[in-house]
Amino acid sequence: MTSRVTFISPAMNAALRQARFDDGRTPLDTTGAAQAAAAAGTLPSPARVLTSPSSRCQETAEALGLLGLLGPAIPELAALDVGRWRGRSLDEVSAAEPEPVGRWLTDPGCAPHGGESVRDLCDRVARWLTTAQDLDGRTLAVVEPEIVRAAVLHALGMPTAAFWRLDVAPLTATELSGRAGRWNLRLGRPLAAPDTD
Structure with a gap:
């Protein structure tokens, strides 16, 4: 059986615009909500829709017209x-704690903020992907950009040190398909309908 998981990055909100570490409760801004609504209908029909627990991911799924298929938020995709x-913003934290920020950005096992390391996040997403291979049909997962990064690293067997070198644009689709522990990758398809001019 081939498993298909399409990761959708959320639309813009104030935290993304300000490079602020989101608390998970910041809603989409007006532009982000409008862009997500305009992209509704551009995705293939899924068997299920999953989201990260954050407001912006759940609101993006709703704006994309996926509410009827929406399952519970998945803690492993937080x-x-x-x-x-x-x-706080990255600039604020960098000004107050330059050395810890520097370590955090270069050492995937470091968690000077007292939270989770990048390595721990990547391990969490890898475990979830292992279970996702048993899901029948297409899964759409509206998730935070760092979840997309971690999934790509796992799919390609890349080192966690490459985590910060992957950019994930808002409202793009990153598709994984695979079986028997091997994933193939299709990167960054925009959700906006193509121009017909």
Whole structure:
């Protein structure tokens, strides 16, 4: 059996625009909600829809018209826990704690904020992907960008040190298909309908 998981990155919100460590409760902004609504109907029909627990992921799924298929939020697909940095911008944290931020960005096993390390996040997503291979049909998962990064690293067998070198744009689809522990990858398809001009 071939398993198919399409990861959708959420639409924009104020936290993303400000490079702020989101607390999971920041809603989509007006532009993000409108862009997600405009992309409704551009995705293949799924057997199930899953989300990260954050407001922006759940609101993106709703704006994409996926509410009728929406299952519960999946804790394994939650955003990286940044501990005491939650709610602060990267600039603020970098000014107050330059050395810890530097270590965090270069050492995947480091968690100076008291939360979760990048390595722990990648391990969590890898475990979830192992179970996802047993799901029948297409799964759409509206998830935080760091979940997409971790899934790509696992699918390609890349080192966790490459985590911060992967950019995930808002409202893009990253598709994994695989069987027997091997994944193939299709990166960053925009959700907006193509221009017909």
